[in-house]
Amino acid sequence: MKHSNYLYLQFADVIEKQIKSGLLNVGDKLPSIREVCAETGYSMSTVSKAYYEIESRSLIESRPQSGYYVSNVSARVIPEPTASSPILTTQNIEREDLIDLVYGNMTDKNVTMLSLGFPSNELLPIAKLNKGMVQAMRQLPNSGTSYEEIQGNVNLRKEIARWSFAWGGSLTEDDIITTPGCVSAISHCLMAVTKPGDTIITESPAYFGVLQLAKSLGLYVMELPTNITTGIELDALKKAISTKKIKACVLMSNFSNPSGSMMPNEHKEETVRLMELYNIPLIEDDIHGDLYFGSGRPSNCKTYDQSGIVMCCSSVSKTLAPGYRVGWAIPGKFKKEILRTKLYHTISSPTITHEVVGDFLKNGRYENHLRKIRQILNHNCNNYINIILESFPKGTKVSQPQGGFFLWIELDKKIDTAQFYHLAMKHNISIAPGRIFSFQDQFSNCMRLSFGLPWTNELRKSIQTLGKLATQQTL
Incomplete structure (x- = not known):
């Protein structure tokens, strides 16, 4: 309490x-x-x-x-999904075809997209953003058609710096580099501190985008045991960085994708201390940090960073405008290296959309919007859990996130969710199979559901349908 x-x-x-x-x-x-x-x-x-x-x-x-x-x-006592126990190795099982399949129909209006991790258009302030777009074209030189400076839109960087006070940051616009989305920020950070053949560590399960990004950069990924509530296990982290040659660590400290876990403050602080002790850069994905259900914004690992070892990445893709491609990195002591990778790979961020979001933050509209969307997501999360407990087979385990977009569900071991995906799609329901969130042979009986859609009776029926299908698979 x-x-x-x-x-x-x-x-x-x-x-x-x-x-x-x-x-x-x-x-x-x-x-x-x-x-x-x-x-x-x-x-x-x-x-x-x-x-x-x-x-x-x-x-x-x-x-x-x-x-x-x-x-x-x-x-109700809700059974919590089992903590992960990956092998401490860098083995790699192909997942690309399954990912392509799940995300190949992301624009199909006939499919209930429980697989996608961003808010539905109905939850976004599109009319206000449209007005901001017109205003930005009037304000910007050449109506926003020119390149910006490499570090990014000054107005946006000032507002991100001001916004950082919510999690204990004390930043200026010089401490921030804008990017076309959060994955782009993570990519720049990884390229700044690693080279092909290096090994990085991350949670397990982990966001498949980070796993595939690391693979594309020629990096090996060591997945560490992770608690579904409190995040990465610190003992496993200590052992990995003390006995292996680790070049970087990539974590989601708040409302992780896909598990929804949130590291306690003392775990965040201890993680930063370990990174400093072993001089291992920490790339923190804090994209869900503003989507908390409680009374206040949680801290992140960057909150406890005194040496600049943490590179914190985020964006508004999960909160405001997915297609605007507005992201940023707080580079710490790696600013020069990250600016260089941005120059080589993107040169400049999208001019108009970054100006629009900067103004949106500046005028207080962002906080008003967040209050509404946080309440909606909290309601959705509770509704999902209720229906899952009522409709899914006995023994189903489900996470209880305190923010973000995702529920992590562990089903009977008889159910292979990669096959279950095809079964659900026959009913025009898309889910994210658990195995895409690991390079190892695990999570085959798990799936991720997004609660970023408006709650409707049709959505309720879709979740109930999944429950009936899962029940049939266990008979």
Whole structure:
């Protein structure tokens, strides 16, 4: 339970205690916000924030035109997917064909895309972005058709620096390099500190884009054991970097893709200390850091970086505008090397879209948008978990992320999710099979589902269909 001097968090803690003690039971309706205000003297803002906080803890759920109710999830013990146990080797099993298959239909409007990790257009402020685009073309020299300076749009870099205060950063625009998306930032960072034949370490499961990127650069990947809740196992990390020749480490510390794990603050701090001790660059993918369900933005590894050993990468592809290709790297002490790789590979970032996003951050519209999308994703996550627990076979294990886009689901070992993908596609439902998130022979009975779609009755039926199909496979 959380403790805080903030009144809304104190009130949230009281409600949580009542639910966990059984004073409030599943299905019980909570007093309305107005009723609580009348009884306690709290402001509407305090009670609203308290209810939102309790909802983010998956203890209550809101029902349109009805109010707040104690959630089914609050009373259920949800089996957590098994921690990974990869072999500490750099073996490589081909996955490209399966990845091509899953992502080859990403624009098909007839398919329910539970496989894709970005927000649906319905969740994005497209009209406001369009206005920003017109304004940017008027403001920029030559209407934005010219190259920018190599380091990137100054307006955008200033706003990213200002935004870094949320996770404990103290940056200026000179500390940031813009890129065409987060993967581009990670690519520049990897090329700056490695060469073909080097070995890097990462989580397991890991984002397939990073795995394939490393392979394309001629790098070997050592996957380390990872807890589905707390991220990479520190003992395995210590052993790997002390006994192997490791050139870089690539991690997602917040709401990892695909597992949804979040490293505790002490793990982040200890990881940075280890990287500094062994002089191993840490490339941190913090693309989901702003999509938290709790009361505050989590720190990242860069928060604890005093020596510049951490290169933090992010973008707005998961929060605001996937197609704008707006990303950045905070390069630490590797700025010169990363600027050089950017010059050689991209020269300049997209001029107009980077100006649009810079203005969007500057005018406060981004935070307003994030509040809305965080609440939607939190609702979706809880809804998915409820339907999975009701519809999937007994013994199904599901993650409980505190932010981001993804649920990691572990099914009966009889089910091969690569084959299950084909079965689901017969019903126009796309899932991401677990094996694409590793170079090793593991996660064949796991899958990743994205909850970035608007919640509808049709979406509910799609998840229920997956549950029925999975049940049939276990008979």
